[in-house]
Amino acid sequence: MAVAELDLARAQHLVDHLIAQAREKFGKPVCVAVCDAYGFLIAFARADGTPVRSIALAQQKAYTCTRMVGTTQAFLERLRREDLAIGYFCDPLLTALPGGALLDDGHGRTIGAVGVSGLAPAEDQLLADSGSGVLQHRSQRD
Incomplete structure (x- = not known):
């Protein structure tokens, strides 16, 4: 089943799920940010014990994906492949x-x-x- 839209309930579910997965799989806390297709924040949480620097990083990672239309891993690979400085994007x-x-x-x-x-x-x-899969699974239950 398709996800009709990314509303607050779905975004918060994803945040909660990924925080739990980080604790379960890696034994550590994380920050998770979910934004809409334009890069604006919908939901965010910082698990107890997560470094303060992770607050902005989680939000910027989500934002970057919407602006660069891909994962941040793919963006890093592009910068390396094309020998680009991130500052060239003026953002x-x-x-x-x-x-x-x-x-x-x-x-x-x-x-x-x-x-x-x-x-x-x-x-x-x-x-x-794993985020999209989590949303798809939730939509099947809704």
Whole structure:
């Protein structure tokens, strides 16, 4: 079943789910940010014990995905491949740290993005990449 839209209830469910997954799989706390397709924040939480620096990073990872239309891992790879400095994009909110992924409606339409911060970059990215699947599963139950 497709996700009609990314509303607060779905966004908050994703935040809660990914925080629980980080604790279960990696034994550590994270920050999770979910934004709409334009990069505006819908839901955010910082699990107890997550480093303060992760607050802005999670939000910027989600934002970057919507602006660059892909994961933050893909953006990092592009910067390296094309020998680009992130400053060339003239957007101080962009980040190339892995841990951000687009969220789709189940039919390939982008409905938002998620950013995860607090773990190693590859672990952040793994959790973020699971975001669309979490939303699809919830929609099937709704």
